[in-house]
Amino acid sequence: MIRVLLVDDDALTLELHRSYVERLDGFEVTGECTGARAAITALVDRGDDFDLVLLDMTMPDGTGVDVLRHLRARGSRVDVVAITGVREADVVRQMVGLGVAQYLVKPFAFALFRERMEQYRAFRQRADETAGSATQAEIDALLGALRPSAVVPLPKGLSAATLTRITEDVRAHGPVSAVEAAERLGMSRVSARRYLEHLAEVGAVARSPRYGAPGRPESEYAWRAGP
Known part of the structure; x- marks a missing residue:
């Protein structure tokens, strides 16, 4: 300890x-x-x-x-x-x-x-x-090991400030869906999904299907543990 x-x-x-x-x-x-x-x-x-x-x-x-x-x-x-x-x-x-x-x-x-x-x-x-x-x-x-993680250039249309909010939401409440993140942060589901997909692409979150609800499976995003 x-x-x-x-x-x-x-x-x-x-x-x-x-x-x-x-x-x-x-x-x-x-x-x-x-x-x-x-x-x-x-x-x-x-x-x-x-x-x-x-x-x-x-x-x-x-x-x-x-x-x-x-x-x-x-x-x-x-x-x-x-x-x-x-x-x-x-x-x-x-x-x-x-x-x-x-x-x-x-x-x-x-x-x-x-x-x-x-x-x-x-x-x-x-x-x-x-x-x-x-x-x-x-x-x-x-x-x-003591340096902050390298900054990954954001795709066009994504905001660093909003990405930080999405990141904190996933770390605090994950696994989360785009709908859940959007409701908590007061943004559209489409926008929340874009940020979550970006985090998945750079390896910051793990994407997986969420079953149990009627209709098409929804994706959920969980923060990846580790440095």
Whole structure:
């Protein structure tokens, strides 16, 4: 299990992120902090209890940058995912320089959170499997595990924003039919089917016939598990 420390000064955000982590296989929340000083204390005193920190950037008694600088100065190698509303490029550069594994900007849907956590889990698995001197291919695979999936050019007439909505709907409710997705998202069945068929063509979803209703079998689409 990947043991997670949650750090955020907002109680509702802590509750939300706890619920997100609890929905993931292979992750468990082993600590929560509501401030920068508390986070530093927990990681200094109980560092062996945590593998990953979900770290807020803005707290009343310090910033996420402060926390991570302090930890790195003490030699801590704990992995960190920044979860914040801060979008300033300078802050992002500082966090990247301090070794964050991911940088998530609030608010975000569970689908995006799950994707980033799956990438992080794949990174840890590859790191554990790589022993001794790594080959260039192994290094590339290790670094690539943390990168977002490559962007596939969309066919003419498809919108990236709508594709994201369809993708999140399949991941949250799948297997789904075009009719079900269209009703939830407030769009036409024909449009929903076009997006679902595109996801099937690029291998993001699996298409299969749905039996049990009168008439011609309807297609349903299920998200493909895995990185």
